[in-house]
Amino acid sequence: MTDSQPPTQPADTSARPLSEALRDAVRDGMPSAVADLTRLVRIPSVSWDGFDPAHVQATAEAAKELLEGTGVFESVRIERAPIATGEHAGKLGQPAVLATRAARNGRPTVLLYAHHDVQPPGRDEDWESPAFEPTVRGDRLYARGAADDKAGVMAHVAALRALVEVAGPDFDLGLAVFLEGEEEFGSRSFASFLARHTAQLAADVIVVADSDNWDTETPALTTGLRGNVTFRLTVSTLEHASHSGMFGGAVPDAMLATIRLLATFHDADGAVAVDGLTSFDGTTPEYGEEKLREEAGLLDGVTSIGRDSILSRIWNQPAITVTGIDAPSVLNASNTLSPSITVKISARIAPGQKSGEAFSAIERHLRAHVPFGAHLEISDVDTGDPFLVDTTGWAVRHALDAMETAWGAAPVQMGVGGSIPFIADLVREFPAAQILVTGVEDPDSRAHSPNESLHLGVFSRSILTEAVLLASLNQLDGVPRTA
Secondary structure, rough: OOOOOOOOOOOOOOOOOOOHHHHHHHHHHOOOHHHHHHHOOOOOOEEOOOOOOHHHHHHHHHHHHHHHOOOOOOEEEEEEEEEOOOOOOOOOOOOEEEEEEOOOOOOOOOEEEEOOEEEEOOHHOOOOOOOOEEEEOOOOOOOOOOOOHHHHHHHHHHHHHHHHHHHHHOOOOEEEEEEOOOOOHHOHHHHHHHHHHHHHHHOOEEEEEEEEEEEEOOEOOOEEEOEEEEEEEEOOOOOOEEEEEHHHOOOOEEEHHHHHHOOOOOOOOOOOOOOOOOOOOOOOOOOOOOHHHHHOOOOOOOOOOOOOOHHHHHHOOOOOEEEEEEEOOOOOOEEOOOOOOEEEEEEEOOOOOHHHHHHHHHHHHHHHHHHHHEEEEEEEEEEOOOOOOOOOOOHHHHHHHHHHHHHHOOOEEEEEEEEEOOOHHHHHHHHEEEEEOOOOOOOOOOOOOOEEEEEHHHHHHHHHHHHHHHHHOOOOOOOOOOO
């Protein structure tokens, strides 16, 4: 992807701190990092069904080339694993990139994770510039995947380039890189991939570069993530469509039943009203209504929903959202009673609750509240458990120090309302590893939304953070075993 090659000898850093040499290396490498990122985001690597899988293969090949270009890995290859459960069971998952380098002289091994697939772009007219044509406006790079998570891929690559520039390629730190190809499609082959490659992925520290920062000037380490439950719900009341004038008023159509049923998910304040869904009792930083309005884009007059502090609602409480609906369009609407309506439900689960338990609670709620005897079908269920970081670990201290060095600001330890379900798989497979959830996003990145963007200053500081962290871990005299 780039003509530049890593130096065979380290830069002379004897006259200045290592962090300053890394800062210079990151600064000098930014043009190449941004150029390589723009090449990646031009590939429309949507991993969902119905999109061309050749694009996901293309980003895997491009990412493999980038990792090979760092000159530090003993092996870099593209691998696929089968999906173990659900309606896609038995099919191969999307291609992932796996790179490895063995530790030497007692140094720790670090696993670097990111994903190279992206969300669908949505409607073209909602984008100010084409979704897959990276465009710089001000200090932001706009494109689908520019932040989530191809910038995570490039943060790993660019941090390794900086480390090689300063320390040379012959360092002792062990490395594994796992660039997943289907995170946005539920990481359905993730568990199988871990099982197949446990030895290659085993690490003392796992850095997951797929989260947020507090703002563009303040770094954050994510210490809590909600889990998720997603599924399709089909509500049916008729064998076939019927004339709304002939039978309306006596026959319940599926649209009416669906609206009535979905309304039972929330109480009058908009808080989730499903028995069996729990909340987490955790403290939250100050975050006011005005900041919520600005960052979320609330329209004038629209109020927030739920109760307790705003961040408690986002980080520590469940949420249920209808993210899609299959129903007659306004353009094609006829005077008929709809026989069936299908909706996509996305529920976020508070830390401390198992996602399977949460799904059972939601299913009980639906069947207990179904109106008019309507028939329900639930399908395409995906679940992922929440996650809480043990902040007493030695790697957390190294990460927080690296953030403060790179950003010049004290980092925030924060929860995130979103989900990274595969972290539960990492915890199960590598229980002794310390997991650090970092990222290149900020509140204005609009991941998953039209006009997704990456703040280039945040990108640079995130690269430097990881480079400083890796250099710090490379200097450890053995792997610490206690906090």
